[in-house]
Amino acid sequence: MEExxxxxxxxxxxxxxxxxxxxxxxxxxxSKPFSFWLLLGLSSGAMLTAFPASSLLSRLYYTDGxxxxxxxxxxAVAGWPLPALLLLPLYLLGKASPTPLSLALCSWYVLLxxxxxxxxxxxxxxxxxxxxxxxxxxxxxxxxxxxxxxxAIAKNRLNLSSLNAVVVITAGVVIVALDSGSDRPPxxxxxxxxxxxxxxxxxxxxxGLIFALSELVFAKVLGRRSFHVVLEQQAAVSLCAFxxxxxxxxxxxxxxxxxxxxxxxxxxxxxxxxxxMMWTAVTFQLGVLGGTGVLFLASTVLAGVxxxxxxxxxxxAAVIWFHDPMSGFKILALVITVWxxxxxxxxxxxxxxxxxx
Numbered sequence: 581m582e583e584x585x586x587x588x589x590x591x592x593x594x595x596x597x598x599x600x601x602x603x604x605x606x607x608x609x610x611s612k613p614f615s616f617w618l619l620l621g622l623s624s625g626a627m628l629t630a631f632p633a634s635s636l637l638s639r640l641y642y643t644d645g646x647x648x649x650x651x652x653x654x655x656a657v658a659g660w661p662l663p664a665l666l667l668l669p670l671y672l673l674g675k676a677s678p679t680p681l682s683l684a685l686c687s688w689y690v691l692l693x694x695x696x697x698x699x700x701x702x703x704x705x706x707x708x709x710x711x712x713x714x715x716x717x718x719x720x721x722x723x724x725x726x727x728x729x730x731x732a733i734a735k736n737r738l739n740l741s742s743l744n745a746v747v748v749i750t751a752g753v754v755i756v757a758l759d760s761g762s763d764r765p766p767x768x769x770x771x772x773x774x775x776x777x778x779x780x781x782x783x784x785x786x787x788g789l790i791f792a793l794s795e796l797v798f799a800k801v802l803g804r805r806s807f808h809v810v811l812e813q814q815a816a817v818s819l820c821a822f823x824x825x826x827x828x829x830x831x832x833x834x835x836x837x838x839x840x841x842x843x844x845x846x847x848x849x850x851x852x853x854x855x856x857m858m859w860t861a862v863t864f865q866l867g868v869l870g871g872t873g874v875l876f877l878a879s880t881v882l883a884g885v886x887x888x889x890x891x892x893x894x895x896x897a898a899v900i901w902f903h904d905p906m907s908g909f910k911i912l913a914l915v916i917t918v919w920x921x922x923x924x925x926x927x928x929x930x931x932x933x934x935x936x937x
Contacts, residue, residue, distance in 0.1 A: 626870025693820020
């Protein structure tokens, strides 16, 4: 009798909770103009499509005959004018004014540009020796490094869920390392595979350092975070990274090598080579722009959600496109990595709600 009398009380509570969720969602939607949701949708779509496409194009460059790591890292930052072009309408319409350049700000841009150039070069080495699915899984460890560097440099809070995310994602990377013999690409030696794995981890660590330093620049140097300021930083850092990479490419005699690579490039020669280079530059910058838009319009939590979603998307696309082997260990690492992202996002959102209340 007690069980039967409790059932009618449970049902309305569930319906009430569902109604509250629907009402809150509808209120949130109505609180923002349609242009906001359109821009957020475009930014999210850019993250979910451009970043996986950039990863797949990096691997395609090597499988179809490309060999130079400098050329691939140069192509990643060759699209730096894209954020600069988006700034022009804001300046011309008078909705924003350029941020005054100081010696300290310029020094930070140069430093971040140098670190970004080194980061892109490490990832270029990683994609030369690792399957795209494996490289994307290992690169997901950048969240763990972002948490650690954010605590050390930007003085961000390190709660239990963040620490759990660091441990879980690290465990996923270890599982991939233990299963290294099952997905080694043809022609890649065990030493080369290990080098690509180590450089992928180092690149992820450097990516986390860049993110923490960018937060420090916004907090200490710029003192504000608006959409055009974020675009200015991306354009300036990408330009500095392009300059450093161009110098390295020139020293390595990479510019003449482009013509030689294009001549023997598979599936179309020079035309196919130009398409891969062009779309590598475009997709990389669009992915960064999408992430910038999500961070500015929503929060780091949503950016983390989308970043977690793009990891399995990249892995599945690599299996379909390049026929990457997907062993049980790699599937387990994929599940663990997504779980680590979820742990971080839940903890981050709960801390934000507590601080708001």
